[in-house]
Amino acid sequence: MMKRKTLPFVLALAFLSLTSLFAQTSNYEVTNAVVTTTIANRMPEVQTANNTFASTVERLFYFTKIEQATPPTSILHEWYWQGALLATVELDVNSKAWRTWSSKRIMPHQTGRWTVISKRPDGSTAQTTSFSLEHDARTVELEIQSTPGDAIVYDGSNILGSTGENGLNVVRFWEVGDYTLDITKAGYESGSVRISVDEEPTRVHEMITLKRQE
Structure with a gap:
């Protein structure tokens, strides 16, 4: 009887030891x-x-x-x-x-x-x-002079959300070529900027000032 009880006890200890080790x-x-x-x-x-x-x-x-x-x-x-x-x-x-x-x-x-x-x-x-x-993108930084916080819209779609404190926005282009961005903002006159994107990925800085509507 003792042997029959000891074997399950030993197996239980072995299982607990392996579980603890794991x-x-x-x-x-x-x-x-x-x-x-x-x-x-x-x-x-x-x-x-x-x-x-x-x-x-x-x-x-x-x-x-x-x-x-x-x-x-x-x-x-x-x-x-x-x-x-x-x-x-x-x-x-x-x-x-x-x-x-x-x-x-x-x-x-x-x-x-x-x-x-x-x-x-x-x-x-x-x-x-x-x-x-x-996809590899060409990056252009646009510095837009206007009041921070209001949405800037490029070609009818709000790409970048609100203007930062320094007015700096970033636009990415997936293919080379010449682009014209029409820029609008509530309370301001619209503006546009022409950008040339070269063969190599590049970071170009452009600046545009939006005038308040009277």
Whole structure:
């Protein structure tokens, strides 16, 4: 009788030990998660505003900094484009504080919203990072002299929302060529500005003053 009782007890202890070990190896934090074009000295070197990248980037890296880990354990990187899972990468975590990254080749047509999810071995989510891929754009800065706060309208569509304190707005063009922007604003006379967008992506500064209507 004693042997029959001892075996289930030993199995229960073994199960509890394995469960405890699994919980320990899974219980870590991802304190930094960054999508970047370059990794240097085990750190992300290049970051972009609003996590937006050109569609010509070819390859992106997902960097994760892990703390409070109990090795040996691992981390999973899941790459999603437009909600569809495209790649899953499992990476080893070999110390309490660990930096690691995965990479994904990007095709020019894969524009739009991307998401990378880092997961612990138990399937729980450690971090979620989203970014966007856009066609290469030519950027033009427009400095519009007017009262801040009122909406500026370009060619009938409100592209940029309210004018900033310094009157600076940014317009993006997806193709080269000559453009004329008709600019209107409530309480002001309309204006226009002609912009030439060259072959190479460029940042051009143009200034226009809108006069108040009498």
